[in-house]
Amino acid sequence: MEKTNQTLLYAFEGFEKDLSEELSLGKARILEQQGRLFVVENLLARPVWAQACGYNAVRATPKSITESVKVLRDLGGKWACASQTRHRRSQLIQEQAYRPRPPQEIEFLGEVPTARWGLWALLDDQTLIASAETDSIFPLGEVRIKESEAPPSRAYMKLWELFTLHGIKPPPKSRTIDLGSSPGGWTWVLAEMGCQVLAVDKAPLAPHVAKNPLVKSLKKDAFKLVPTETGPIDWLFSDLICYPPKLFDLVGVWREAGVKNFVCTLKFQGRSDFESMARFLEIPGSWIVHLCANRHEVTWVCLEKGKN
Numbered sequence: 249m250e251k252t253n254q255t256l257l258y259a260f261e262g263f264e265k266d267l268s269e270e271l272s273l274g275k276a277r278i279l280e281q282q283g284r285l286f287v288v289e290n291l292l293a294r295p296v297w298a299q300a301c302g303y304n305a306v307r308a309t310p311k312s313i314t315e316s317v318k319v320l321r322d323l324g325g326k327w328a329c330a331s332q333t334r335h336r337r338s339q340l341i342q343e344q345a346y347r348p349r350p351p352q353e354i355e356f357l358g359e360v361p362t363a364r365w366g367l368w369a370l371l372d373d374q375t376l377i378a379s380a381e382t383d384s385i386f387p388l389g390e391v392r393i394k395e396s397e398a399p400p401s402r403a404y405m406k407l408w409e410l411f412t413l414h415g416i417k418p419p420p421k422s423r424t425i426d427l428g429s430s431p432g433g434w435t436w437v438l439a440e441m442g443c444q445v446l447a448v449d450k451a452p453l454a455p456h457v458a459k460n461p462l463v464k465s466l467k468k469d470a471f472k473l474v475p476t477e478t479g480p481i482d483w484l485f486s487d488l489i490c491y492p493p494k495l496f497d498l499v500g501v502w503r504e505a506g507v508k509n510f511v512c513t514l515k516f517q518g519r520s521d522f523e524s525m526a527r528f529l530e531i532p533g534s535w536i537v538h539l540c541a542n543r544h545e546v547t548w549v550c551l552e553k554g555k556n
């Protein structure tokens with residue numbers, strides 16, 4: 249077994265090119281790529297487009313399935329297989345090293361497991377690569393939160409994931425604004441958490457969300473709304489469909505008006521807009537995450553108290 253300082257990355261499905269570009273921009277060296285699996289060196293920051301990330305990978309050249317199983321068992325812990333090749337052999341190793349169990353779902357705002365899932369893969373018949381030092385509390389970083397049928401859109405899953413797994417939560421009674429709120433998934437989550445919500449969209453909210461006494465809706469173009477019309481806002485949420493530079497300007501208006509906490513989706517068309525991501529990250533207290541519930545978009549968070 250050889251210890252390395254290589255990192256194993258498992259890209260979000262369909263975003264391999266985005267991860268590859270992100271790594272190049274960050275000057276990381278890609279030693280190998282097989283489908284969603286990347287082996288890299290000189291990684292300076294955790295890539296947004298990686299669903300799972302395993303540091304200080306170990307390489308081994310086991311001669312048999314039994315030897316491969318022994319490598320993983322000796323390293324200890326729970327293992328998830330990221331092999332993009334040698335599928336049958338990988339499956340046999342996985343079953344003997346750590347038998348996959350039915351995926352465990354956590355409740356919204358429920359207790360979050362702390363144990364990490366190791367990441368391993370066969371790169372070819374001879375080479376096994378594995379890292380126990382991952383940031384995955386779910387196998388391969390695939391988030392599983394129990395869903396609800398109450399919200400009117402699946403967009404609510406973005407906030408559920410963010411609030412449950414990233415320790416971010418507007419306290420009850422916070423004055424929030426939800427830009428691009430229709431049909432009301434985010435507004436529903438915020439109101440369920442006891443926040444006051446001003447829901448702004450050109451389209452209506454689902455009636456069962458609109459009738460919540462904590463929700464006020466404003467049928468308006470979010471770019472024409474001026475902060476003096478709304479009264480003080482503690483948290484601004486935006487899931488607006490617009491180009492990131494336009495959203496950046498809009499965020500600037502609300503920052504100038506004194507808003508200090510933001511959760512905004514940056515939506516991309518075609519290539520991911522790394523330039524805009526970098527501009528957003530320059531705002532103090534900011535970070536960006538690609539949630540499992542995000543498709544070709546990322547979530548920018550900016551908190552008055554900074555990152556947890």
Ligand SMILES: C[S@@+](CC[C@H](N)C(=O)[O-])C[C@H]1O[C@@H](n2cnc3c(N)ncnc32)[C@H](O)[C@@H]1O
Nearest residue numbers: 401403428430431432433434449450469470487
């Ligand atoms: C992805 S949907 C939002 C889904 C919502 N977060 C939810 O949880 O149900 C984007 C919304 O942005 C709204 N939108 C786009 N441009 C807008 C604008 N200029 N002003 C207000 N709303 C806008 C659309 O009408 C659409 O409802």
